[in-house]
Structure formats: C-alpha cells, structure tokens
Amino acid sequence: MSSFNPIFSDHTSGEERAPAASQRQNQLATRARLLLAAIATCASLVGCASSTDVVATDKPGTYTVAASATGGRMAWARAHEHAVSEARDFCERRGMQSSVTTETVSGVEMMTEHASSVNFECHPKF
Template sequence: MSNQCSDSLAEAGKTVRIRGAVSIARVANMERKRGWLITRLRGAAVVALACASLAGCASSTDVVASDKPGTYTVAASATGGRMAWARAHERAINEARDYCERRGMQSSVERETVSGISVMTEHGSSVSFECHPKF
C-alpha cells in the first residue's frame, strides 16, 4: 500500500511539475507577445509623431497688387521641421500660378524672399510675380 501511495504521490508531483512548466511557458509566451505588441505600438507612435512634426501646414496671404503695375505679391509661411521653407515656397508659387491661371494667363516669378532657417521656427516665402499671356 505504501508503494502504491508513493507511486500515486510521485505521479501527482510529476503532473504538478508538468502543469507548472506548461503554465510558465504560456506566461512567458504571453509576455513575449505583449512585449512585441508594445514595441510595435511604440514604433507606430514614433512614426505618427515624426510624420506630424514634419508635415506641418502652410498658409498663405491673399494675392495683392504691388506698386509696380502688373506685378503682384503673395506670401506664405510654414512651420514644423527642417523642410518648412520648401512648403512655404511651394505654397507661394502655387498661389501665384493659380492666380494667373484663373485669369487665363501664366505666372512669371520676378523675385522671391525667404525667411526663417532654423528648425522648428516659422519659415516664410514672399513671391513677386507677373501674369503673362499663354503662348
């Protein structure tokens, strides 16, 4: 009887050890999956933040006639990163082009003035342009 009892006890201990090992493996697997998920979410957050800081937005003023007849001026500004000057430039050039195209003409940039070169400051572009007939 003691032999049967010790065999049953040994079997029960073996079952407990196996179940414990399986539980530890499951917990480790869950932790590994959760760590992977957290790493992926952090990566996604970093990418979203980087895109948001780089994207920024550009705004422009209305086109106004300058002192010189047939010459107009438009200004644009942008913030958010090293390439903000490019967005300000593009916005000002597009506004000049659109203004002339609405009149059935094409734009010709006479002069551009840029401001702001430091990262995370407002960058600006002021464009003086003329509208000429399309050929």
C-alpha cells in the same frame, strides 16, 4: 565568497537567460512605441502650409503672395511651393501664366516657421 546570479550567469541554460531576454523585449517595445510617437508627431506637422491673399504691389502688373509652413527640414520647400502655386493659380484664373520676379525666404531652424514671399507678374500664354 561568490554568489550565483542567473541573469548574468555564463551558463548556457535558456532558463537562466529568460529574465534578460524579457527585459530586452520590453526595452525594444518601449523604443518602438517612442519611435511611432515621434513619427506620428512629425507626420502631423508635414503638409501644414498657409498663404496670404494675392495683393497688388506698388509696381503696376506685379503682385505678391506669402506662404508659411512648419515642421521639419522641408518646411521651406512647402512654403515656397505653396506661394508659387498661389501665384500660378491667380494668373491661370485670368487666362495667363505666372512669372516670379523675386522671392524672399525666412526660417532656417528645423522646428520653426519657414516662409516664402514671392513677387510675380502675369503674362499671356504662348
């Protein structure tokens, strides 16, 4: 005994395929909403970086500053840039230029905090 199911029918009438098309549209709309929510979540994490104050180290004329960032693969790059920028600003306020001597980094997993700590010196501008 065979039964007729218009949703799975091989007939070509547009009326018979309407429920399947509507279901596909709903699935696409749901996927689009989920994608937008994921993008918004990621965007809210991008650019979040913070740093410590610049402090003098035990070595005369050498300073240190640390920065951290979260959210995505580029978090280390944001932490690094933020630390280097703080060092540059510190020296420029003194009419000098910065020179990074060492850097220590941590954090490798995508959604963990990534950190960069730089030791630097200030030198006269040429």
